[in-house]
Amino acid sequence: MNARLIFKMELFxxxxxxxxxxxxxxxxxxNVIATIALVNxxxxxxxxxxxxxxxxxxxxxxxxxxxxxxYPFHLLAIDYKNRVLALMVASGVNRNKLFFAKIGAVILAxxxxxxxxxxxxxxxxxxxxxxxxxxxxxxxxxxMLMVPQMVPLSINAVLSYVAGLxxxxxSVIIVKGKTLSIxxxxxxxxLVAMVTSFVNTLFTSDYSFTQQLxxxxxxxxxxxxxxxxxxGFIALQELRHxxx
Amino acid sequence: MTITIKNLGKSxxxxxxxxxxxxxxxxxxxxxxxxxxxxxxxTFFKCLTNIITDYSGEIIFDGHNPRKxxxxxxxxxxxxxxxxxxxxxxxxxxxxxxxGLRGHYDVKKVExxxxxxxxxxxxxxxxxxxxxxxxKKLVLLIALVNSAEVLILDEPFRGLDQDTVKWFxxxxxxxxxxxxxxxxxxxxxxxxxxxxxxxxxxxxxxxxIKTLDLTAxxxxxxxxxxxxxxxxxxxxxxxxxxxxVKTEVGFKIDISSELWQNVFPQLAENAIVITxxxxxxxxxxxxxxx
Numbered sequence: 001m002n003a004r005l006i007f008k009m010e011l012f013x014x015x016x017x018x019x020x021x022x023x024x025x026x027x028x029x030x031n032v033i034a035t036i037a038l039v040n041x042x043x044x045x046x047x048x049x050x051x052x053x054x055x056x057x058x059x060x061x062x063x064x065x066x067x068x069x070x071y072p073f074h075l076l077a078i079d080y081k082n083r084v085l086a087l088m089v090a091s092g093v094n095r096n097k098l099f100f101a102k103i104g105a106v107i108l109a110x111x112x113x114x115x116x117x118x119x120x121x122x123x124x125x126x127x128x129x130x131x132x133x134x135x136x137x138x139x140x141x142x143x144m145l146m147v148p149q150m151v152p153l154s155i156n157a158v159l160s161y162v163a164g165l166x167x168x169x170x171s172v173i174i175v176k177g178k179t180l181s182i183x184x185x186x187x188x189x190x191l192v193a194m195v196t197s198f199v200n201t202l203f204t205s206d207y208s209f210t211q212q213l214x215x216x217x218x219x220x221x222x223x224x225x226x227x228x229x230x231x232g233f234i235a236l237q238e239l240r241h242x243x244x
Numbered sequence: 245m246t247i248t249i250k251n252l253g254k255s256x257x258x259x260x261x262x263x264x265x266x267x268x269x270x271x272x273x274x275x276x277x278x279x280x281x282x283x284x285x286x287t288f289f290k291c292l293t294n295i296i297t298d299y300s301g302e303i304i305f306d307g308h309n310p311r312k313x314x315x316x317x318x319x320x321x322x323x324x325x326x327x328x329x330x331x332x333x334x335x336x337x338x339x340x341x342x343x344g345l346r347g348h349y350d351v352k353k354v355e356x357x358x359x360x361x362x363x364x365x366x367x368x369x370x371x372x373x374x375x376x377x378x379x380k381k382l383v384l385l386i387a388l389v390n391s392a393e394v395l396i397l398d399e400p401f402r403g404l405d406q407d408t409v410k411w412f413x414x415x416x417x418x419x420x421x422x423x424x425x426x427x428x429x430x431x432x433x434x435x436x437x438x439x440x441x442x443x444x445x446x447x448x449x450x451x452x453i454k455t456l457d458l459t460a461x462x463x464x465x466x467x468x469x470x471x472x473x474x475x476x477x478x479x480x481x482x483x484x485x486x487x488x489v490k491t492e493v494g495f496k497i498d499i500s501s502e503l504w505q506n507v508f509p510q511l512a513e514n515a516i517v518i519t520x521x522x523x524x525x526x527x528x529x530x531x532x533x534x
Contacts, residue, residue, distance in 0.1 A: 005344070006345065013333075087386070092317035092320075
């Protein structure tokens with residue numbers, strides 16, 4: 001049984017995950033409604049406009065929580081919550097391959113769901129900016145994104161996302177998929193932040209608050225890689241030796 | 245597939261759950277495992293299937309260590325009492341998912357077997373709507389559709405309706421008779437083991453304390469009998485040279501089914517009425533089961 005087969009079956013499972021697909025569709029519907037409302041803000045009276053803005057802010061955080069925690073946690077914990085890992089392992093699934101196939105499948109599923117949820121608001125905003133005559137400015141802004149300085153930032157963002165998933169997966173494996181994993185996830189994140197700050201103070205001679213805020217991309221990327229390696233190792237060791 | 249076990253040990257804290265020095269499971273044979281609750285049967289099966297990994301000693305499948313090369317487990321089918329499937333998904337999804345992990349899903353075979361055990365009409369229902377027995381049937385189906393070489397079944401009949409038990413027993417008899425298939429089964433129902441197994445391991449406090457050979461040569465059937473006329477029955481047994489022991493309440497006799505059929509007409513001729521008769525399990529005779 002190879003990792004590709006496990007990956008394929010993970011996606012097969014996610015595509016039939018009825019309740020979460022429904023939740024995604026509901027969020028998509030709300031995103032579309034909020035986008036339409038905000039685009040047509042000049043047709044709304046003041047109270048409706050305030051309501052729309054409040055709802056849009058709530059929706060923004062809902063999307064953030066759904067994509068950042070709830071959905072990946074669900075995907076990572078579903079096997080533990082249903083207590084099916086025993087049957088999977090007894091069917092010949094290799095625990096190492098399962099770990100990496102699952103991480104890969106969760107990343108892909110999250111990208112697809114993010115695209116589905118965000119495509120309408122993002123495309124509408126771009127279109128609206130263009131309509132308001134801001135295309136030139138927009139392209140200038142987008143051009144800025146392409147400058148070499150932005151590349152490390154993008155790499156750092158991707159690494160940060162993957163590191164977050166590894167921390168979440170480690171938490172899920174340690175407490176065997178219990179909801180407590182989310183608290184452990186926040187705990188691990190705090191720990192990482194503390195250790196990172198400490199290391200940062202050791203290696204930065206002219207350390208200042210503004211420098212910390214702007215961040216050193218290379219240092220951050222190295223930290224994210226270390227986080228991925230450390231938490232990946234802990235998670236793998238735990239999963240390998242776990243009685244199911 | 246030969247399974248070799250050496251110095252297998254597993255503890256839960258200070259409690260020694262498994263302590264097996266040496267055991268070999270030969271291909272093409274059927275083995276039973278009996279023991280009281282907590283004797284170590286399920287722990288043993290979980291070690292075999294890599295569900296428990298922190299055991300000491302070695303389990304080797306045809307030269308492969310499942311802790312390192314667990315692809316060997318794709319050749320096994322397993323039914324444990326506490327195995328579970330995805331509850332929010334349909335039964336069909338679960339079968340397809342676990343078959344897919346092994347790389348082969350035969351829809352015709354699945355539907356035929358599902359039909360035979362009464363699951364076909366509910367294949368597209370979410371498993372969370374299933375009763376315990378139906379979930380057990382589903383786990384059974386997942387184990388059986390994968391053309392396994394070795395079946396490991398822990399109390400497989402518990403919770404199943406009688407028709408399914410009969411179907412399953414017949415299936416196992418047919419399955420074990422071909423292609424060097426190996427069966428390892430535990431059950432508290434002694435007749436299940438007697439009808440399916442050639443060898444029975446008796447396990448107690450994690451140790452194999454006895455190995456019973458249930459092959460035809462050793463297979464004796466005892467009956468406890470009480471009659472309305474003990475004197476005449478004793479004379480009849482003596483004249484037929486049937487070994488017996490007189491007990492406080494009647495007779496304990498060692499007799500095959502064929503011989504019993506010969507004796508039966510003579511009972512009527514001698515006006516002997518059997519008032520009670522119980523067949524004694526082979527495992528019970530050997531003190532096999534607690």
